[in-house]
Amino acid sequence: MTQLETFKQTNAITGARYDYTTTEKRLIYLSLIEVMKTVQNGIADDFFKRELILFIPESQLKKSDEHDHRYRDYRKAVVSLRKKDFSIDAPDGGWIETGFVNGGQYIKGKGLEVSISKYVLPYLYELTKRFTVLDATVVMTLTSKFSQRFYEWCCQWRSVGRFEYNPDSLKEVLCIKLPVGQLKRDVIEVAQAELMDMYEEGISDLYFTYSEERGGRGRGGSVKGWVFKIHTKKKEVAQERAKNEDVVFVMRFLGQIFGKDSPLLDQALEALKTHENVKLFAERADELQTSGKLDQTKNKPGYIRSILQKEFGLDKK
Known part of the structure; x- marks a missing residue:
């Protein structure tokens, strides 16, 4: 790739x-x-x-x-x-x-x-x-607006490995009104097929499969929701790329929090020197940003320093 x-x-x-x-x-x-x-x-x-x-x-x-x-x-x-x-x-x-x-x-x-x-x-x-x-x-490159949305969600929930929607919530977020059967055929399956093709061609490094949750009366019941499972490449190239992205993200994040010239930046990077720690901290920082919790914190440097000390062994001195 x-x-x-x-x-x-x-x-x-x-x-x-x-x-x-x-x-x-x-x-x-x-x-x-x-x-x-x-x-x-x-x-x-x-x-x-x-x-x-x-x-x-x-x-x-x-x-x-x-x-x-x-x-x-x-x-x-x-x-x-x-x-x-x-x-x-x-x-x-x-x-x-x-x-x-x-x-x-x-x-x-x-x-x-x-x-x-x-x-x-x-x-x-x-x-x-x-x-x-x-x-x-x-x-x-994606030709369907529904493929674009599913690709975004797959990227958003990549670290979790799955996401879920019920028929009503999926129709609402996509601003469409379709029967469940048509929603499955013309939206979900179209996006799944296009992402699978691009995965097999080596253009994309992920695709999704899905399962249905059913319930209620009638033969097999009605569709209550879908669970979308995200699949990603396991090749070394993809893994190395993910490592590099984690390092770049963590360095940029810590630079914004502590300042690029702060000695705390070097200390933090030393505490996160293993790839496992870098990945874990990248996921932690992303969660703090996307949830809005970091924006609500008045002393951001102190808060991040506390996390680094308690969870990643940063020297308290």
Whole structure:
């Protein structure tokens, strides 16, 4: 498998209720990728004061559109995201009402340029702090919006190995109204087949299977829910990649908590020197971020230092 570019997406997004087209979702993915790159390279002083110009080369557009509908589909996506309202409430009582996209221009043979509103940049920046890991190659290649959602959930619950939905909650989060049989055939099985194909082709490192929970009267009862089991590659390449991602995440997390020049950073990394400890702490830190518990903690350095001391043997001196 070739090394894939990754980006970070918050669990709040993967769990949100919304109805975007596949192409609209790709534009949002690419915006998050661009913001993540900016964060990694260092944010300029005027970053939040100007619009973000996103350019997608023609070659990249072709990869996600085998039927050559990109002129039509991306135009519709730009129009739709320009008209969709994004309402953001600030902690200080302020608010923002904006469209995600200011506008876009497609130049045939060259690519698509999209202007992302400056008002959503602080929001996108915050999303990079609480995330799950998604492969940009996978999400940009998936052809079904339902496959995109199931891939997000598989990434979100990768460490747990499973997730569950009942028919009503699945229909609600996907904003669809379908009979259970059609929901299974046209949504679950479509997503399962596409992710399995990409897994077998070596594009994705995960897929899912599912089982039904039934109950009630009648032959076999009715479907009460589904349990989705996540399967991942066990090859050394995939394992080494996971190790590297854990190390990068932990170093970035601790740097944000203690400061990049703090001696506590080196002490913490020494306490987490084994891969097992790095993995365990990465999962612990991710849980603290995604649950919102860390945001509610006033003394974050002290809180994280206490966890490192009690659970990972950090020297109390």
